[in-house]
Amino acid sequence: MEILLKNINMVYGNSKKIIFENLNLKIKDCSWNFIVGKSGSGKSTLLQIISGLIKINSGDIFYGENHLKTKEGLKYLREKVRILFQYTEKQFFNETVKKELIYSLKRKKLSQEIIDKKLKKILTLLEFSENILEKSPWELSGGEKRMVALGSILIDEPEIILLDEPTVGLDVYAKRRFYKVLEELKKNSVTIIEISHNLEDTITYGDNLFLLNDGKLLAEGNPMDILSDEENLNKGDLIEPEILKIFRYYKKYFPVENLKTVEGLMEKIYEKKNNF
Numbered sequence: 001m002e003i004l005l006k007n008i009n010m011v012y013g014n015s016k017k018i019i020f021e022n023l024n025l026k027i028k029d030c031s032w033n034f035i036v037g038k039s040g041s042g043k044s045t046l047l048q049i050i051s052g053l054i055k056i057n058s059g060d061i062f063y064g065e066n067h068l069k070t071k072e073g074l075k076y077l078r079e080k081v082r083i084l085f086q087y088t089e090k091q092f093f094n095e096t097v098k099k100e101l102i103y104s105l106k107r108k109k110l111s112q113e114i115i116d117k118k119l120k121k122i123l124t125l126l127e128f129s130e131n132i133l134e135k136s137p138w139e140l141s142g143g144e145k146r147m148v149a150l151g152s153i154l155i156d157e158p159e160i161i162l163l164d165e166p167t168v169g170l171d172v173y174a175k176r177r178f179y180k181v182l183e184e185l186k187k188n189s190v191t192i193i194e195i196s197h198n199l200e201d202t203i204t205y206g207d208n209l210f211l212l213n214d215g216k217l218l219a220e221g222n223p224m225d226i227l228s229d230e231e232n233l234n235k236g237d238l239i240e241p242e243i244l245k246i247f248r249y250y251k252k253y254f255p256v257e258n259l260k261t262v263e264g265l266m267e268k269i270y271e272k273k274n275n276f
Contacts, residue, residue, distance in 0.1 A: 001064045001080070001159050001191065003027040003050065008059035010049070019045055020215045023059070027208070032182070032192040034202040034223065037212035038237045043195045046212065047162050050193065051083045063160075082153035083162040087169070089137065089145035097140070098133035101151050122155045125181060143174025150181060161185070163194040167201075179205060199227055199241040204260045211236050224260075 008023040019042055027033050035043045048054045050061070052068060063080070066073040085091075094100040101122060105115045123130065126147050132140075137148050146166065153161065167175045182192060182205070196202060202209050202223040209223040213236050219226045224244070226232050233240055247256045250265060254272055259265050 002029050002062075003160070003191070003193075004060075004062040005050070006060040006062075008049065008056050008061070010045070010054075010056045018215065020049075020056075023215070023217060025210060025217060025220065027191065027193060030186065030189045030191055031207040032186050032205055033194065033208045033210065034206045035193065035195045035210045035212060036197070036199065036202060036236070036238070037218075040214075041212040041236075042215040043212055044164055047083070047164055047193065047195055051081060051162050052077050053083070080159040081162065082156060082158040082160075084150060084153055084164065084166055086165045088149035088152075089142075092137045092145075092149075095136060096133065097135050097137050097148055100137050100148055101133075101155055103152065104156055118155050118157075122151045125154065125184065126151050127177070141174075143170055143177060146170060146174065146178060147181070150178065154181075154185070158190065160191045160193070163192065165195050165197060167196075167198070199223075199238065200243050203227065203241060203243060211238075213237065 003026070005023060005025050008020050010019040011017060012019050023046075035046060037043050045054070049056055052061075052074070061068040061073075063073060063076050066076045068074065068077060092100055094103060098119070102115050102119055105118060110118075123133075128147070128151075132144070137145060140148065150166070167178055170178060179201075186192060206223040208220065209226050210217060211219040211226055211232060218235050219229070219232050227238070227241060228244055230240075232238075243262060246262070246265065247259060250256055250269070254268055256265070256268075259268065
C-alpha cells in the first residue's frame with residue numbers, strides 16, 4: 001500500500017514555528033524506508049503525522065486510495081498501521097508476556113481459537129518458545145523486551161509498521177535478531193518506515209532514505225547514493241558512515257556497488273584472494 005504525503009504544512013502551537021512547509025514524499029508499497037537527520041530535523045514529528053497521532057494544519061495524506069481525512073482512511077489507518085516508539089518496553093502494563101502480546105486481540109474480542117492461532121504465529125516469527133509466555137516482561141533481557149514490544153504490534157498483522165529508533169540500546173546480537181524479524185516482514189509484503197541514527201543500518205537494510213533538515217526534505221532515494229554525496233552530508237550535518245569509506249578504498253580492486261555489509265565485502269575479498 002503506497003503512502004503519499006502532499007503539501008504537508010504544520011506549525012508548532014501558539015509560537016507559530018514552522019515544522020513542515022509544503023512537504024511532499026512518497027513511500028512505495030512493501031519497501032523498507034529510513035528517515036534520517038540531525039536532532040530537531042522533524043523525524044519523530046513526521047512519523048507521528050504518518051501514524052495519524054498528530055494533526056497537520058493543511059495538506060493531504062493517502063494510504064493507497066484512502067484519504068486520511070475520510071472515515072475510510074481513518075479506519076484503514078487504525079486497522080493496518082502500527083507504530084513502535086523508542087523504549088516501548090517501558091510502557092508494559094501486563095503481568096505476563098502472553099497478556100502483553102494478546103492485549104490488542106482481547107480488546108477486539110476475538111475468539112480464543114483465533115487468538116491462539118495468532119499467538120503461535122508470532123512466537124514462531126520472534127523465535128520464542130512457549131516457556132516465555134508466563135514470564136513477567138520486566139524480568140526479560142533488554143533484547144527480549146524489545147522483541148515482545150515488537151510482537152505486541154505485529155500480532156495484529158499490520159501492512160505498515162512505523163519504528164522510532166527501535167534498536168537503540170540493544171547489543172549486536174539483539175539488534176541482528178530484531179532486524180531478522182523485520183527482514184522476514186518485508187518478504188511478506190509489509191512496508192517499514194524507520195527512524196534511525198545509525199547510517200550504516202540504512203545502507204544495509206534500506207530500499208529508500210529520506211534525509212530531513214529543519215523540516216525540509218533535502219534528499220530521497222537509494223541510501224548509499226545519498227550518503228555518498230558530500231553535499232547531502234554537509235547540508236544534513238551528518239558524518240559519512242565508516243562502511244562507505246571502506247567500500248571506497250576497495251573500489252579500486254573490484255566492484256562494490258552491490259555490497260551493503262562488511263560481511264559481504266569480506267566475502268568479495270576472500271573470493272578475489274582465491275582467484276589468484
